[in-house]
Amino acid sequence: MITSPSLTLTITPDSVSIPALGSTGLTAGFLTDTVGGSIAAANLTAVTGLPVTFGATGGNITGADPTIQASGAASATFTSTATGIDTATAAVDGATATTNIQAGVTGLPPSISKLFLPDTIQVNGTSLLSFAITNPNSDVTLTAIQFTDALPAGLVVASSNLLSNDCGGTVTAVPGSSSISLSGGIVAPSVGLRPQPSTLLGMARRRFGASRSALSPASTATGACFISVAVVASATGVKNNTTGPISAFESGAGATSNTATLTVNATPVVAPPTLAKSFAAASIPLNGTTSLVFTATNPNSTTELINMSFDDMLPSGLLVASPNNVGGSCVADGAVVTANPGSNDINVTSFNLPGSSNCLLSVDVVGTISGVKNNTTGNISGSFDDGTGTFVATTGAPASASIVVVLPPSISKSFNPTLIAPGTTTALTFTITNPAVNPVAESGVAFSDTLPAGLTVGNSSATVCGGTLTTTAPTAIALSGATIAINSQCVFNVTVTGAVVGNYTNITGAVSSDNGGTGNTATANLTVNNATLNITKTHIDDFERGDTGTYTITVSNSASAGPTTGTVTVTDTLPNVPHTLVPIALSGMGWTCNLGTLTCTRSDVLAPGASYPPITLKVKVPQNIRANVTNSATVSGGGDPNSHTVNDPTHIEGDGEGDGDGEERNRHHKHRHT
Numbered sequence: 001m002i003t004s005p006s007l008t009l010t011i012t013p014d015s016v017s018i019p020a021l022g023s024t025g026l027t028a029g030f031l032t033d034t035v036g037g038s039i040a041a042a043n044l045t046a047v048t049g050l051p052v053t054f055g056a057t058g059g060n061i062t063g064a065d066p067t068i069q070a071s072g073a074a075s076a077t078f079t080s081t082a083t084g085i086d087t088a089t090a091a092v093d094g095a096t097a098t099t100n101i102q103a104g105v106t107g108l109p110p111s112i113s114k115l116f117l118p119d120t121i122q123v124n125g126t127s128l129l130s131f132a133i134t135n136p137n138s139d140v141t142l143t144a145i146q147f148t149d150a151l152p153a154g155l156v157v158a159s160s161n162l163l164s165n166d167c168g169g170t171v172t173a174v175p176g177s178s179s180i181s182l183s184g185g186i187v188a189p190s191v192g193l194r195p196q197p198s199t200l201l202g203m204a205r206r207r208f209g210a211s212r213s214a215l216s217p218a219s220t221a222t223g224a225c226f227i228s229v230a231v232v233a234s235a236t237g238v239k240n241n242t243t244g245p246i247s248a249f250e251s252g253a254g255a256t257s258n259t260a261t262l263t264v265n266a267t268p269v270v271a272p273p274t275l276a277k278s279f280a281a282a283s284i285p286l287n288g289t290t291s292l293v294f295t296a297t298n299p300n301s302t303t304e305l306i307n308m309s310f311d312d313m314l315p316s317g318l319l320v321a322s323p324n325n326v327g328g329s330c331v332a333d334g335a336v337v338t339a340n341p342g343s344n345d346i347n348v349t350s351f352n353l354p355g356s357s358n359c360l361l362s363v364d365v366v367g368t369i370s371g372v373k374n375n376t377t378g379n380i381s382g383s384f385d386d387g388t389g390t391f392v393a394t395t396g397a398p399a400s401a402s403i404v405v406v407l408p409p410s411i412s413k414s415f416n417p418t419l420i421a422p423g424t425t426t427a428l429t430f431t432i433t434n435p436a437v438n439p440v441a442e443s444g445v446a447f448s449d450t451l452p453a454g455l456t457v458g459n460s461s462a463t464v465c466g467g468t469l470t471t472t473a474p475t476a477i478a479l480s481g482a483t484i485a486i487n488s489q490c491v492f493n494v495t496v497t498g499a500v501v502g503n504y505t506n507i508t509g510a511v512s513s514d515n516g517g518t519g520n521t522a523t524a525n526l527t528v529n530n531a532t533l534n535i536t537k538t539h540i541d542d543f544e545r546g547d548t549g550t551y552t553i554t555v556s557n558s559a560s561a562g563p564t565t566g567t568v569t570v571t572d573t574l575p576n577v578p579h580t581l582v583p584i585a586l587s588g589m590g591w592t593c594n595l596g597t598l599t600c601t602r603s604d605v606l607a608p609g610a611s612y613p614p615i616t617l618k619v620k621v622p623q624n625i626r627a628n629v630t631n632s633a634t635v636s637g638g639g640d641p642n643s644h645t646v647n648d649p650t651h652i653e654g655d656g657e658g659d660g661d662g663e664e665r666n667r668h669h670k671h672r673h674t
Contacts, residue, residue, distance in 0.1 A: 006033060007047065011090040011097040013078065016144050017252035020083045020104040026061075028052055028090030028097060029073025044072035050092050058086030058103060068092065080104075102249045107140030109254025110187065112147060112246045116231075116262040120390055123236055123267050126158050129180070130228040131257070133167055133246065135187040141220070144249035145169065145185030149257075151178040154235030154264065167225035180229050185248075190223030233264040268386055271299045272396035273353065275310055275380040283404035283440055284367050285517025289321045290403065292346075294361045296330060296380060298353035305394070308382035309349040317369025317405060319344055330359035339363045353382075367405030370437050376400040407435045408519030409442045409484060411511040413449075415526040419608060420498045421562035421639045422528055428457075428477075429493040430522070432465075432511055434484040444514030445482035445490065451475035454500040455526065465490035484513075498528030501562075529562035531606065535570070535635040537648040543621045545654035548584065551617040553600075553633050559609035564638035568606065571636075572598040572617055575629035575650075581619040588615035606638065627652045 007030045014025040030047050033039055052074045054061040064076035078088045083104030090097050111134045116127045131149075135142045145167065151157075159175045169184030233239070243257040273296060280291040294312075298305045314320070322341030331337060335351035346363055353359065367373070377398045383391040410433045415426045430449075434442045445467060451457060456474040463469070467482030471494055484490050498504075504526045512518045534556045543549035553570060557563070570591075574580050586593040586600065590613055593600040600615050629650050636643035 007039070007044075008033060009090065009092055009095045009097045011088060011099045013088065013099055013101050015247060015253055016100070016146075016249045017102040017247060018080060019252070021080055022103065023077055023079040024101060026054065026076045026078050026088055026090070026099075027073050028054065028076070028092070029068060029071070031072050039072065044068075047072065047092070053091045055089040055091070056086065057088075058082045058084060059088070059101070061088070100249075102252070107137040107142065107248075107250045109251035110135055110142050110145055110246050110248050111254060112243055112257040114149075114241070114243065114257045114260045116241075116260050118390055119261060120263045120265065121233055122265050122386055122390075122392060123233055125264070125267075125390075125392070126230050126232050127262055128162065128228050129231050129241070129260070130226065131182075131243070132224055132226055133182075133185065133187060134224045135190050137251075138189050140250055141186065141188045142248035142250055143186045144183075145187065145246065146181070146183045146248075147243050147246040147257075148179060148181040149241065149243040151180070151231065152239045152241055153178075154237060155231050155233055155239050155241070155262065158230040158232040160230065162228070162230040164226070164228045166221050167227055168220060171227055171229070173229045182227065185225070186220050187225050188220045188222045231262075233262070236264050236266050238263050265386065267392075268303075268384075270303050270384050270392075270394060272394045273298055273305050273308060273380050273382050274396050275377060275399040277312075277375070277377065277399040277401045279365075279401055279403040281403070283406050283515045285513075285515060286367060286370055286405055286407050288405075288517060289364050289366045291325070291362045292365050292375075292401070293328075294330070294348070294363075294377075294399070295358055296351070296353065296361070297358040298355060300355050300384075302355045303384050304352060304354050305382040305384055306352045306391070307349075308351050308353060308380065309347075310377050310380040310398075311348070312346040312375065312377040314344040314346070314365065315373045315375055316344075317367060317371060318373045318375065318403070319366055319368055320346065321364035321366040323364070325362070325364040328360040328362045330361040333359050335359070335361065337361065337363070367403070370405045370407040370435070372402060372404050372439050374400065374402045404438075404440050404515075406438050406440060406442070406513075406516040408516040409434055409445055409511050409513050410519050411447060411508060411522040413506070413508060413522040413524045415496070415506075415524050417563075418525065419527045419529065419562055421531060421565045422498060422501055424563070424565060425495050425497050426526060427493045428496045428506070428524065429491065430479075430508075432479075432482070432484060432490040434486060434488055434516075436487045438486065438516070440515065441486055442484040442513040442516050444480075445484055445511065446480040446513075447478070447509055447511040449477040449506070449508040451477070451496065451506055452504050454498065454502050454528065455504055455506070456497045456499055457494055458497075460494075464492045469494075496526070498526065501528050501530060503527050527562075529560070530641060531564040531608075531639045532558035532561035533564070533568065533606075533635050533638055533640045533644055534558065535633055535644050535646045537631065537633045537646045539631075539648060539650060542651045542653045543619075545621055545623045545625065545652060547621055549581070549619050549621055549650070551619070551631060551633075551648060553588075553615040553617065554611055555606070555615075555635050556611035557606045557608055557638075561608050562639065563608060564606040564640070566637055566639055567601050567603045568612070568638035569636050570600045570615060571634045573632040573634070574598070574619075575631055577626050577629050579622040579624045579626075581621060581625065581629070581631065583617060584620050585618040586615070589613035591615055601637075621652060623654075625652055 011028040054064045054076045059080040065074035080103035086101045165171045167185040173180045239262040242259045245253045247253040276295040338347040380396040457471045465482040508522045586595045591600040634645040
């Protein structure tokens with residue numbers, strides 16, 4: 001299997017075109033590989049000494065080496081015996097190489113001219129080396145055009161060689177090498193005037209200014225063709241450059257080019273421009289606006305920097321404001337500023353700075369997403385005259401600045417309890433939060449709250465979260481100047497009295513901060529209502545004459561009512577009959593009871609939907625009491641504007657004086673009044 005690259009046999013004439021009966025040297029050997037690369041002689045030991053056989057058609061071979069020499073090649077001389085296209089061959093180890101030689105010139109040789117553009121650069125600067133090849137013949141197409149140009153010391157092909165060629169064939173211009181060559185070029189007969197050096201200059205300028213990419217001509221050049229290669233200088237001095245002779249198959253060798261001169265100067269010590277930037281505020285609220293200020297400076301005392309420019313891509317969440325309010329001395333000095341409202345790009349071009357001067361540019365920006373916004377520009381650039389009329393680019397460092405976009409604080413509120421009795425109080429609690437995404441404390445936090453009519457707050461002033469909380473009777477609540485740390489809350493409460501029965505909805509004003517702007521409002525609901533007491537009275541089984549009986553009295557508060565206030569009083573009323581029941585005990589947990597007056601009282605608060613512990617009344621049943629009696633109990637007070645009475649009919653069993661009313665006897669009785 002043949003691998004690539006590999007050795008290949010070639011035969012090359014010293015000249016592809018010779019006079020009739022003229023001679024040219026031949027070189028046959030293995031000096032290049034299959035992809036055109038050169039091979040060092042040290043790697044050719046395998047072919048050294050192999051027999052080589054030269055042959056010719058239309059000519060004779062003389063002075064031939066019999067074998068491949070240590071150089072990897074063998075030489076011979078070809079002498080033509082007839083005009084026209086002759087052939088020379090070389091055979092080694094079964095391989096044969098062939099070359100054509102034009103014997104007898106049929107046309108004038110091509111001419112070549114060259115120039116550097118620009119012709120004065122600095123060390124490490126680049127110039128375009130341009131060649132113009134002209135066919136002086138009116139009826140002969142020149143083919144196999146070739147030349148080699150050895151660059152002077154300190155000048156090499158640039159790393160990006162910007163090769164352009166419409167001469168056909170192959171231009172070899174390896175980046176970093178000091179040689180440029182053409183082989184296989186072709187130029188058709190001239191039509192009209194030949195290009196002059198001034199034409200070459202114009203062509204070079206147009207090519208260099210319009211496009212630096214290699215060209216692939218669609219057809220053979222007519223009359224003249226053009227080649228350009230970028231070269232870079234590594235040392236100062238005057239670089240004189242002349243090509244070797246140019247030749248063509250139909251004409252033989254022609255003359256060398258003119259001598260092109262490139263002057264390479266030392267790079268002047270010029271400091272690049274500097275750029276600084278800052279935001280007018282350290283932080284702004286969400287959707288707030290501030291100015292972004294750029295300062296461009298020329299640090300050189302005598303050198304002017306021209307055509308300066310820079311670009312600033314704003315970070316996510318920061319945009320050019322509307323209006324953008326672009327202004328500053330850079331604009332007055334001619335800077336072209338593109339800063340479209342709503343975009344994230346600020347582009348500044350085309351301003352100049354004399355030595356030791358600066359200019360300012362300001363653009364308004366708006367924060368649309370909260371957080372820290374780190375903003376870094378691109379590099380600032382410009383150019384300066386290096387003293388030869390050549391303008392050299394110079395680039396300075398980018399500039400950075402940061403700003404914080406702050407979310408406003410949020411507020412919530414609640415009453416506790418949410419249901420109170422008239423004339424009692426509840427705690428109104430406020431919670432103000434610095435959102436967790438904010439990297440800074442909220443400062444100057446404030447809000448106000450006006451209670452609805454029917455709710456009141458007392459006069460007071462206190463320090464809350466570093467600010468001042470003021471309450472002004474009857475309804476005003478206000479906080480100002482507070483500070484809330486990062487990812488923290490400010491929680492406080494005020495005492496509110498409900499004076500009038502009703503349902504109240506209380507909405508604050510919007511909370512705000514100096515650096516976070518305006519946030520939300522908060523809502524809380526409160527119900528002020530009287531207690532609504534319920535009373536039940538029960539007994540178990542019929543009472544027996546001469547025995548004792550027990551009544552159970554229970555007081556509760558309606559679920560939709562307010563809590564009790566003040567003293568709750570329960571009064572029991574015995575049956576109004578002869579020989580009535582005789583009370584012997586009255587008690588209940590938490591109750592203060594008086595057996596003589598048959599009353600029980602207590603003052604602790606009974607919540608809506610709750611019940612007090614029951615009251616137990618024990619009675620002695622006389623022998624001569626009537627058979628059917630009714631015992632009553634009444635509850636009052638506790639803030640309930642009404643009293644409530646319950647009756648408990650009771651049947652008396654056994655012999656004795658009865659009323660003969662024929663009522664049905666019950667083994668269990670329970671009565672309730674609400």
